[in-house]
Amino acid sequence: MPHVNGHTLLVGVTGGIGSGKTLVCRSFERARVAVLYADDIAKTISATNAAVRREIRSLLGASAYLPDGSLNRELVASLIFSRPALKKRLDRIVHPRVRRALRQTVKRLSSQGHRLVVIEAALIYESGMDEMLDYVIVVDAPREQRIRRVMRRDGASRSSVERRMRAQWSTGKKRRLADVVVDNGGSPADLRRAMKLLVALFKRMSTP
DSSP states (O other), X not given: OOOTBTTBEEEEEEESTTSOXXXXXXXXXXXXXXXXXXXXXXXXHHHHOHHHHHHHHHHHOGGGBOTTSSXXXXXXXXXXXXXXXXXXXXXXXXXXXXXXXHHHHHHHHHHTTOOEEEEEOTTTTTTTGGGGOSEEEEEEOOHHHHHHHHHHHHOOOHHHXXXXXXXXOOHHHHHHHOSEEEEOOSOXXXXXXXXXXXXXXXXXXXXX
């Protein structure tokens, strides 16, 4: 497959909530691969872009933002995960700007000599971001294990985690579209071993 971005290989990492996407990305970071986190970019845009702030306030109300100017993520999540149509409208505000920011950052990294860049995003397929990527890794784990991880990590209730899961594409659908599937149902050592090989493979593929 030809590189979508000239000489830089773009690899996406996605998967359902609690699957272990961040752990997979940490393996790339330890190998000194640049990793971009779409959710962090979305947070920055939502907090600092005046046009986005106006559009989100118009859609969700003034309480969508906290007094410190940051997005009231708890309130926003409670609104959008119970109202799919509202979530789609919010995505239309944020996703195009995130993709634009990612392209600009990748261009800068490429000019600095990076030949492999990883982009972590929960909604790669849902947002159409896969079109800008060379390969997509889908991280997966048994559903019950994912629920327990998120409940422990976020202090969330089972019902809220399950509601967030329903708002994403099914794992099966993502697995069918994936170029690579990483099963993260085992131990951390199992994941490290698998990622050592995968990182080495992508680094080799990105070497001129």
